[in-house]
Amino acid sequence: MTIKLRWQARLLCAAVLATVTAASAAGVAGATLSAGSAAPPKRFTVGVENLQYYPLHTVDGANRYRGFARDVLDAFASQQGYAFEYVPLPINRLYTRFLKERTLDFKYPDHPKWREDLRHGLKLSYSNVVVSTEEGAMVLPRHRGRPLSEVRSIGTVLGFTPWPYRQAIDSKAIAVSTGNSFDGLLRHALADHIDVVYMNVDVANYLLAEELKTPGGLIFDPALPHARSDFRLSTLQHPEVVEQFSQFLQREQGLVHKLRQKYRIGDAARP
Known part of the structure; x- marks a missing residue:
């Protein structure tokens, strides 16, 4: 074999070896990356x-x-x-x-x-x-115990339905006032502009105490229709x-x- 041919053979072997080594290294790196990273949620x-x-x-x-x-x-x-x-x-x-x-x-x-x-x-x-929580009538303390027949207005947020009062509302015995927020409705009830705010009792008490700074200003009346x-x-x-x-x-x-x-x-x- 001539010197020229021997050098060509050596160069070819070196190129093949480099390719195999690079591929092996890439495979190991890829496996390490895959093992070390969790699938996205x-x-x-x-x-x-x-x-x-x-x-x-x-x-x-x-x-x-x-x-x-x-x-x-x-x-x-x-x-x-x-x-x-x-x-x-x-x-x-x-x-x-x-x-x-x-x-x-x-x-x-x-x-x-x-x-x-x-x-x-x-x-x-x-x-x-x-x-599962209680929804019911929030009223002024002096009105607690008033019969349903004396309730003339009820407030609730737009999109909510006060189911226990549905019959009285459908018969026009009770007028419904709707608002975009419960805190606004609670303010109306505190001012005695509406008789009842129908809402979740936990939420009402939180809003009265923390947002409106009138804890106990309205109270839940279990004598009026309510529901879980x-x-x-x-x-x-x-x-x-x-x-x-x-x-x-x-x-x-x-x-x-x-x-x-x-x-x-x-x-x-x-x-």
Whole structure:
């Protein structure tokens, strides 16, 4: 073999060896990167009410979702490796986005009996109850114990339906005043401009004490119609995730109880 041929053979061998070494190194680096990095979380959108409903849930001035519901949902998402993006919307717009446009993965809170006219013919999946709380009449202390026949006006937020008063409202015995926020309705009741504000009792007491600085200015009247309200997570698109959430609620009852204690949910409804 000539000197020229021997040099060509050596160069060819060196090139092959370099290629094999580089490929091997790249494979090891890729395997190390794959082993060292977790898969990104699966992301979902959760439509929530753009409403001051603390301690159950609220949207603050920075458009952040907070409260008991956020803690429960985040704990579930963390366990499952999910990431929830909370989308605050006015109540009527929330129903449109979720049930008609179907641009949201989940809605919270929800219940099969809410806005049944919009649910007709839709196959929704609902979780187990996340929290059950008291909804009822907030009245001036001097009006506590007044019979329903003497109630002439009731206030509630646009998009809410005071179910226990439905018959009296339909018969025009009680006039309904609606507003965009519960704190505004509570102010009207404090001024004796409306007889009753129908709302969650825990939320009412929080708003009266912390926002309006009038603790006890209105009180829950158990003699007037009231009801328990069950809050659930719902979906049109991901029933398997809702089932996982129901299992989480069953499995983590201790955690949910601690969160109820943290936010003092249920305390205020006791007469």
